[in-house]
Amino acid sequence: MADIRPIKNEPVQGIHLNRVIPKEKTSSFQGLSFKEILEEKLGGGLKFSGHALERIQRREIVLDETKLEKLKQAVSMADKKGARSSLILMQDLALIVSIKNKTVITAIDGNHIKENVFTNIDSAIIV
DSSP, rough: OOOOOOOOOOOTEETTTTTTTGGGGGGTTOOOOOOHHHHTTTSSSSSEEHHHHHHHTTOOOOOOOOOOOOOHHHHHHHHHHHEEEEEEEETEEEEEEETTEEEEEEEEEHHHHHHOOOOSSEEEEEE
């Protein structure tokens, strides 16, 4: 008959509560919301409305560091020109941004940009 030994209830390094957490790959963003991570990446200068965050997540829009930097530059340009609410076009992405509040109001991906009417904007920036 096989040797049967009792199971020890001891933690194993890298495994916690049935989840594998590689020690070297834990993120500094652990426990933060999507909004907090995004705003931290932006350096606190630009905010995202709940609606914009929901659209970004639902439509799986990727805002990498390059796009975020271009977005910040576009907002800065619009602010210098006195814009209040801008349409920012970036490759396959359209963003409506409140310049005075430095807040992204909504995000539209390439599949949904066509045949849209953008209202309540006073400027457009093509990046």
